[in-house]
Structures are given as structure tokens and as C-alpha cells.
Amino acid sequence: xxxxxxxxxxxxxxxIIATGILILILWQLRSLLLSLMIAxxxxxxxxxxxxxxxxxxxxxxxxxxxxxxxxxTALIAVGxxxxxxxxxxxxxxxxxxxxxxxxxxxxxxxxxLRMGVTQLESIERFFDIQGFINFVLRSSQKLLVRSxxxxxxxxxxxxxxxxxxxxxGYMVAGSKKLVNGLANLCPQPWDRRxxxxxxxxxxxxxxxxxxxVLVSLILGIVITLGLSILGLSEFALALGVIAGFTxxxxxxxxxxxxxxxxxVAIPLGSWTFLWVLLLFVIIQNLETYVLDPLLVGSxxxxxxxxxxxxxxxxxxxxxxxxxxxIPPWVAGIAVLLENLYLKPKSIAQAEKNLPPLSIK
Numbered sequence: 392x393x394x395x396x397x398x399x400x401x402x403x404x405x406x407i408i409a410t411g412i413l414i415l416i417l418w419q420l421r422s423l424l425l426s427l428m429i430a431x432x433x434x435x436x437x438x439x440x441x442x443x444x445x446x447x448x449x450x451x452x453x454x455x456x457x458x459x460x461x462x463x464t465a466l467i468a469v470g471x472x473x474x475x476x477x478x479x480x481x482x483x484x485x486x487x488x489x490x491x492x493x494x495x496x497x498x499x500x501x502x503x504l505r506m507g508v509t510q511l512e513s514i515e516r517f518f519d520i521q522g523f524i525n526f527v528l529r530s531s532q533k534l535l536v537r538s539x540x541x542x543x544x545x546x547x548x549x550x551x552x553x554x555x556x557x558x559x560g561y562m563v564a565g566s567k568k569l570v571n572g573l574a575n576l577c578p579q580p581w582d583r584r585x586x587x588x589x590x591x592x593x594x595x596x597x598x599x600x601x602x603x604v605l606v607s608l609i610l611g612i613v614i615t616l617g618l619s620i621l622g623l624s625e626f627a628l629a630l631g632v633i634a635g636f637t638x639x640x641x642x643x644x645x646x647x648x649x650x651x652x653x654x655v656a657i658p659l660g661s662w663t664f665l666w667v668l669l670l671f672v673i674i675q676n677l678e679t680y681v682l683d684p685l686l687v688g689s690x691x692x693x694x695x696x697x698x699x700x701x702x703x704x705x706x707x708x709x710x711x712x713x714x715x716x717i718p719p720w721v722a723g724i725a726v727l728l729e730n731l732y733l734k735p736k737s738i739a740q741a742e743k744n745l746p747p748l749s750i751k
Contacts, residue, residue: 422551425551425709425712426551426552426554426555426558427555427558428716428720429551429552429555429559429712429716430554430555430556430558430559430562431559431562431596431720432596432600432716432719432720433555433556433559434559434560434562434563434566434593435592435593435594435596435597435600435719435723436596436597436600436601437455437458437459437462437559437563437597438563438566438593438597439594439597439601440454440458441454441455441458441563441564444457444458451563451564451565451566452564454564455560455563455564456560459556459560473628473632476628476629477628477629477632480625480626480628480629481629481633483625483626484626484629484630484651484655488654490658491654491655491657491658492654494657494658495654495657498657566589570586570589571586573585574586584731587730588726588727588730588731591726591730592723592726592727593723595719595722595723595725595726596719596720596722596723598687599687599718599719599722600719601686602683602686602687603638603639603641603687604639605686606638606678606682606683606686606687607635607636607638607639608635609682610634610635610638610645610674610677610678610682611631611632611634611635611636611638612631612635613674613677614630614631614634614635614648614652614670614671614674615627615628615630615631615632616631617670617674618630618631618652618667618670621656621663621666621667621670622659622663623652623655623656623659623663623667626655630651630652630655633648633651634648634649634652635648636648638678639715640702640706640711640714640715641698641699641702641718642695642698642699642702643702645671645674645675645678648671649668649671649675652667652671653667653668653671656668697721697725698718698721701717701718701720701721702714702717702718704717705717705718
């Protein structure tokens, strides 16, 4: 048996070097790439509103300005209206956190004794207040490092967000010229095929963001009202805002939003705790079976498992920012996969009278 030794050609060597240089350049431009990813998501989210303004015979560039001005004005108005109350409630909540954790530890020890558990040292270790606070601080620090590490700190993140907003405005205002220019760089017939995918990609990415924001807004209001009725009015607004923001992150967000409310409910008695738990269970089912299918799922059309992997992967790579922007990118990539591969494959199988693949 003889073995043929294959050397590395000059072309292969140049390709390897070029790939390495490209990776190095992309790493150096990681902050810019992240800003562009955010800009694409923002552009997809505001595009329907700009289209509506264009139907009202406003120039597209003016429609972008009107939409962004309206959004920023609304956010400032909401911040001025509820911001001081939310800030004051959160500060009080943080000051009372050790007391709430003490109550949680005492309640857990009581339940353990009633169930016949005598080794309470493990419960003591589990509810170690200082250890819990250190864990939360370390976890938050890691998330912030991942979130801001690519943008050189909080100031850099704010500047990059402003940059992403400006770039998204340019993208939407000159979308037709931008799409045509990028499509012309591709060989035929891919130029036309890719250009045709821009609208469905933008619709699906924008639908995801619009749906998540609307669902989070609805749930934040409902949670605030529900907690006020159940006797947690002292922190209801802050807990509702926290739950609304965490709900922007699919799957794990609702659980994170429920934990502070449940901890606060413990000192108010077992019945209050059970009612608060029931409230979040009802809201979770409302989101899963009513709001998400109506406002998010109908536009995303991505299997929940892939959405969950997108959230976890985005959090691992980019922190909180990744958990927010990676899922809509997955939804957009799913459009390309569906329209450029799966549908042509299905048509080809139908023409050859081949049955679709199914695992039994």
C-alpha cells in the first residue's frame, strides 16, 4: 500500500493567511460589528412605522426622524412619570433584601423541620446571605463584562447605541439603494434571490422585536396591578418594571422576574406567597399560550428549542445584549434557510415524486 503525500499549494497557503488576517480584522472591529447587528435589529423594528409614515406622503428620511423622535419622547415621558417612584422603590427593596433573605431562610428551616429534615446546616449554607449577595454580584459583573466588554465600558456602550440608532435610521431611509447596492455585489442569479429576501427577513426580525416589547409592556402592567391587589403595593411598581424588562428575554426572563416578587411576598404570609405564585403562573401561561403565539410566534416561526439556544448562546457570548439581539438574528437567518434551501429542496422532491423525509 502506498501513501500519496499532498503538499500545501501556494494558493492554499495564501487562503489560510487571508482567513487569519480576516479573523484578526473582524476581532478588531468587534465593537463596530456589534453596533451594526443592533442597528439591523432596530431598523427592522421601526421599518413598518416608517412605511406607514411614507404612505402618509412623508419623505422617508422625515418618517425616520418622526418615528425616532416619537419613541424617544414617549420613553422620556414614561421615565419622568414613573422613574422617581421606581427608583425609590428599588432602593428600598435593596435595603430590605437582607431581611427578606432572613425570612426566606427561617421559612425554609421551618418547612424542613416539619418534613422531618434534621440536617439544617445545608439550609444554612444554601441561604448564606453574604454568599448569595457575592454570587449575585459576581454573576452580574460577568454579564456586564460580556455586555460592555465589546464596547469598551458603559460610556462606549452608550455611544455605540447612539451610533446604532443613527445607522439604523440611514438603513431605513435609504433601504432601497442600500439593498440594490449590496445585491449588485453578488453574482447572478444570487443578486436577485438575496434582494428578494430582505423584506421577509426585516418583517420577521421586526415582528419579533415588536412582539416582545408589546408582550413585556402588557405583562409589566398586569403584574403591577396584580401585586398591588395582593398587598405588595409598596414595591408593586418596581417589581412590575423589573418583570417587564426581564420578560424581554424569552424563556428565562419570566422566571427571573418572578423571583424578587416571591421573595418580597414571604414575610406577608403563606397565603400571600401562594397568591403571588399563582399570579405569575397564570401570567406565564397567558404569555405562553395567548400573547406569544399572537404577537411573537406568528411572525418568528422558529422552533422554541432554537429560540432557547439562541438566548443561551447570546447570553454566553454577549451578555444581556446578546440575549436580546441574537434571537431576532436567528429568526432572520431562518428566513434565508427556508426560502433559499428548504423550499427549493421541497419543490425538487415534489418534481421527482420523492416523499418528504420523516423519522418514525
